[in-house]
Amino acid sequence: MKQVASVELAHVVKRYGDVIAVNDLSLVIGEGEFFSLLGPSGCGKTTTLRLIGGLETPDSGEVYISGEVVNDRPPYERSSNIVFQNYALFPHLTVNDNIAFGLRLKSRRTPEPEVKKLVAQALELVHLEDFGARRPIQLSGGQQQRVALARALILRPKVLLLDEPLGALDRKLRKAMQKELRRIQQEVNITFVYVTHDQEEAMSMSDRVAVMRNGDFEQIGSPQEIFQSPQTRFTADFMGACNIYSGRVIAADAGEVGCASAGTVQIETETGFTVMSRNNLELSSGAATSFSI
Numbered sequence: 001m002k003q004v005a006s007v008e009l010a011h012v013v014k015r016y017g018d019v020i021a022v023n024d025l026s027l028v029i030g031e032g033e034f035f036s037l038l039g040p041s042g043c044g045k046t047t048t049l050r051l052i053g054g055l056e057t058p059d060s061g062e063v064y065i066s067g068e069v070v071n072d073r074p075p076y077e078r079s080s081n082i083v084f085q086n087y088a089l090f091p092h093l094t095v096n097d098n099i100a101f102g103l104r105l106k107s108r109r110t111p112e113p114e115v116k117k118l119v120a121q122a123l124e125l126v127h128l129e130d131f132g133a134r135r136p137i138q139l140s141g142g143q144q145q146r147v148a149l150a151r152a153l154i155l156r157p158k159v160l161l162l163d164e165p166l167g168a169l170d171r172k173l174r175k176a177m178q179k180e181l182r183r184i185q186q187e188v189n190i191t192f193v194y195v196t197h198d199q200e201e202a203m204s205m206s207d208r209v210a211v212m213r214n215g216d217f218e219q220i221g222s223p224q225e226i227f228q229s230p231q232t233r234f235t236a237d238f239m240g241a242c243n244i245y246s247g248r249v250i251a252a253d254a255g256e257v258g259c260a261s262a263g264t265v266q267i268e269t270e271t272g273f274t275v276m277s278r279n280n281l282e283l284s285s286g287a288a289t290s291f292s293i
Contacts, residue, residue: 005064006031006191007052007159012061014047014215021047023215024061029193029208034185036194036202039212040238045195046163048212052193053082053161066158079158085167087148089136096132099123099151122150125184142173146180153188160185162194166201178204199239203227211235231281236292245269249287252279267291 007029014022022044029035037045050056051063054075062069070078089098099119103110110118123129126146136144145165152160162181166174182205185192196202202209203223211218211226211234218238219231230236236244247270253263265279267289275291283289 005029006033006066007035007193008062008064008067009048009051010062010064012048012051012058012063014044014051014056015059020215022051022058025215025217027210027217027220029191032189032191034182034192034194034205034207036196036206036209037212038196038199038202038209039218040197043212044215045197045212047215049082049161049163049193049195052159053080054078055082080161081152081155081157081159082161082163083145083148083152083165085164087136087144087165089144089147089151091136093135094132095123095128095134095136095139095147098136098147099154101151102155118154122154125153125187126150126180140173141169142177145169145177149181149184153184153190157190159191159193162192164195164197166196166198174201181205211238213238230292233290236290244290244292246288246290247275249283249285249289250274252283252285252287 005028007027009025009027012022012025013020025048037048039045047056051058052065054070054073058071063071065079075082090101093101096119099122100115102108103115103118119132123132126149128143128146128150131139131143136147139147148165166177169177178201181192194202194205203226206223208220208222209226210220213234219226219235226235227239230239233244247267249265250268251266253265263279264276265283266274266276268274277291281289
């Protein structure tokens with residue numbers, strides 16, 4: 001039996017006036033996957049996240065969660081939850097009450113003994129067992145981020161959406177929280193869709209990464225594929241390649257038929273020197289291309 005995708009976008013388009021923020025995107029995210037949307041400001045990654053979470057409505061195309069079209073469903077009727085960069089904690093409530101807030105809504109009516117049990121489990125998950133009686137102002141930025149994460153996860157959504165949740169933290173704490181986020185995601189086995197402009201964050205935590213530009217996907221793949229085999233000049237440049245050369249293919253070998261490994265390609269640069277590489281892009285002789293060392 002074919003496994004149902006956790007999140008699927010089918011030819012999704014979102015416009016703001018004359019600006020196309022999301023341009024005919026199609027994407028499938030598997031259950032339990034840590035998937036990152038990576039790109040510069042204004043590339044459409046946050047709009048894509050908001051379309052999945054129901055904070056925006058697509059102009060065309062379909063958004064699926066667990067195989068069901070959710071285009072017209074409000075956020076509270078989707079099996080997803082969102083963690084924002086500013087955490088959005090209630091300052092007048094304790095950590096315990098912040099985490100329990102969703103469970104106590106009339107639509108859920110969770111019995112109080114069950115609420116206390118689930119809150120204790122959530123605090124243990126994020127390593128804040130002794131902080132339940134504090135208020136958000138008494139916590140560090142990293143601790144507030146964990147409370148926001150616990151509040152979202154306690155409702156057991158099928159998909160957790162994270163909009164640059166580490167952006168307000170200092171570098172040392174951000175690196176520590178990257179490890180914590182990955183640990184928590186693997187422990188709860190919930191699909192995470194993570195928005196960031198930070199290449200290191202995406203590379204260190206994700207199962208797969210989508211590099212975005214002008215509302216489109218430039219490349220989708222594992223961190224290793226994105227870093228070692230960029231498919232476009234933009235991806236190579238955005239991932240930190242500062243030594244990109246242009247040239248023309250003077251010889252190409254596609255490799256043996258049926259062989260999993262790529263062949264080789266020889267490229268002559270504009271300045272006259274020749275390099276040899278794996279032919280990952282299946283380039284043919286005479287093609288113009290760029291490469292980075």
